[in-house]
Amino acid sequence: MSQRFPGRKLSWFRLTAFIAVVALLAGAGYVALGRYNDARAASAEPAMFSGYVDVTATPSYSFEKPVSESADSVVLSFIVSSKDKACEPSWGTFYSMDAAGQELDVDRRIARLLQQGGSVSVSFGGQANDELAVRCTDVAELQAAYASVVERYELSAIDLDLEGPGLSDTAALKRRATAIAALQSQRLAAKHPLSVWLTLPVAPTGLTAEGTSAVAAMLDAKVDLAGVNIMTMDYGGSKAAGSTMLEASTAAATATHAQLGALYKADGQDFGADWLWRKIGLTPMIGQNDVAGEIFTLQDAVGLHDFAVAKGVGRVSMWSLNRDATCGPNYPDLTRVSDGCSGIDQKGKLFSTVLGEGLSVLPTQSATSAPAQPTVQSTFPTDNPATSPYPIWSDLAVYVEGDRIVLNGNVYMAKWWTQGDVPDNPVATDGLTPWQLIGPVLPGDKPAPQVTAPAGTYPLWSAAKVYDQGDRVMFDGRIFEAKWWNREESPLASLQGSPSAAWKLFSNAQVAQILATPDGK
Structure with missing residues (x-):
């Protein structure tokens, strides 16, 4: 029988080389397919912009009247443990949810924003007060507390801003993670899934040790994290001398990206680089930061936005929409952080517009619970x-x-x-x-x-009496306080809204506070 290919024998060396080449090509194809699937999975999650709003700050910020297209997605802040009841949610310890609905019209303003196509999320925690898990030590009650907020405002996303004891208390980390995991499971079973973002402090070198512990606690409890939102602000001594806020922030993001990869891998989840970027949020403090000398400029905002878009970051936020304005001429010390302005001359521009350009809003209401858009009606x-x-x-x-x-x-x-x-x-x-x-x-x-003061709470006003500044009287069933020395000046002028009236009319909230105070002050 003759040979089909005479003189060409496949040696062991050639066979080994052939197998190696095939394996190399297959490996390259596998890596390319993996990268494709990674990029495809990441692109399926939209990049979002949402600005924080300090609900209890003075002056009050009208989040129901967005100042820009980007400002119609808000993260209302902060729900914390109430002063008297550890497991009762409150707005900044100042208002229960019912009181906030009555005195601040929070529910009504949320409804108004949703009517205009906006979206609302709620943040728990913050720096100033105790996040619910710190003081509420019963996991079932803690879960119910979180659920009461989610259900009242019909939320599809929440934010957990962990700072101070909320981050350092390891028992609270475990309680919180257990409660959130149970709540997520409960919401998923009811076909109202809950997205959970974890907001953490950061240095240019990435998450702190406490921050990585917080992420690990969530993953251990099987919480499905939407992502980790890093606070690119208030670096203090961790920021290298001469470096800009933009440089420190991009360094922090890059380091956090690597840390998240390791944390997810330790949890048995090995994801690609693009997908991990979608799991990162960036939140700068616009303008003057709490740390003296740290100023996040509009130029920094342009750079951070471009970085976020290039990397495919999942979320961009800012602290806060309340502060997205140039300070007025009567605010002389711009190094003193204000709740109502940024501390820099914004030259008519808005940080929310710069940071949110081209990004979608944060989805928070499910399709079944979101109110219908207003329609033209004849009656x-x-x-x-x-x-x-x-x-x-x-x-x-x-x-x-x-x-x-x-x-x-x-x-x-x-x-x-x-x-x-x-x-x-x-x-x-x-x-x-x-x-x-x-x-x-x-x-x-x-x-x-209607809050009314009982007769005799203060003396009735008399035209014959001389009043000094601070004196209080009753008139027409309401409480008034003298602005200055006066005589024969009726509180009626104050009721009619005269700016030159000698008397200040007390609001319902002020009257309620007086009645709740034993000495009436």
């Missing part, structure tokens, strides 16, 4: 005094600053003295109308309780 809702939270507007009544009324299914607040001005006048400009739209009347609303 207005009927205002029912029995279910309206505030009095129905009347063109005969006199309203002063802070008074709230209901008209055509919406709640409005008076910005100054007004009578006869229709709150929903379609042609009135914002600077001229005396009314501010707060949000819609909500299902389940009922008339707000």
Whole structure:
């Protein structure tokens, strides 16, 4: 029998080389396929922008009136443990959720933002007070506390901002992770999945040891983390002399990326680089930081945005939307951090616009729970005094600053003295109308309780008496305080909204506080 290929025998050397080449090509193909799948998985998760809002800061920030397209996605901050009840959520210890709904109109303002296509998430923790898991030591009660916030505001995403004891307390880390994992499982079973972001302090070298422990605790408890949001701010001595805030922030992000890879690998999850970038969020403190000399500029914001887009970072945020403005001329010390301005001249630009350019909003409401977009209608809702939270507007009544009324299914607040001005006048400009739209009347609303001081709380006003600054009187069932020495100047002028009135009218909240204080102060 003749040979088909005479003179060409395959030696062991050639066979080994051939196998090696095939293996190399197969390996390269596997790596390329892995990188493709990694990039594909990462691109399936949209990059998002969401700005933090300090709910209890003064002056109050109207998050229901977005100043830019990027500002319509907000992370409301901070839910913490209440002063008196460890497992009861509160806004900054100042307001229970019910009180915030009544006094700050939080629920109504959320509804108004959602009507406009915005989105809302809630952050637990922060630097100033105790995150719920620090003081609430019963895991079942802790889970119920988190759930009460998620259910009240119909959230699909939450943020856990861990600082101070919230980060260093290892028992709290475990309790929190266990409670959040159980809540996630419960929400998933109800077909309302809950996205969870972990927000942590960082240095240019990456997460601190406490930060990596916090991530590990979540992974150990089988929490499905949406990502780790690093606070690229307040570096202090960890930032190299002469380096910019942008350089420190990008270094921190790069180091965190490597740390997350190791943490997920230790948990048995080995993901690609692109996917890991989607698991990272960046949150700078705009303008003047708490650390003297650290200033995050608009130029830094441009650079951080470009870095985030290039790397495919999953989330960009900022602290805070309250501060996204140039300070006014009456705020002289720009090195002193303000809750209401950035401390730098923004030259008419907004950090939220720069950082959020081209990014989507943070999805927080499920498709089934999100309110429908407002549609054109030929008739207005009927205002029912029995279910309206505030009095129905009347063109005969006199309203002063802070008074709230209901008209055509919406709640409005008076910005100054007004009578006869229709709150929903379609042609009135914002600077001229005396009314501010707060949000819609909500299902389940009922008339707000009127806080009245009992007769005798303070003496009745008398035209014959001389009053000194700080003296308090009763007039028409309400409490007034003298602004200066006066005589024969009736508190009626204050009721009518006169700026030159000698008397200051106490609000419902102030009256309630007086009645709750034994000495009436």
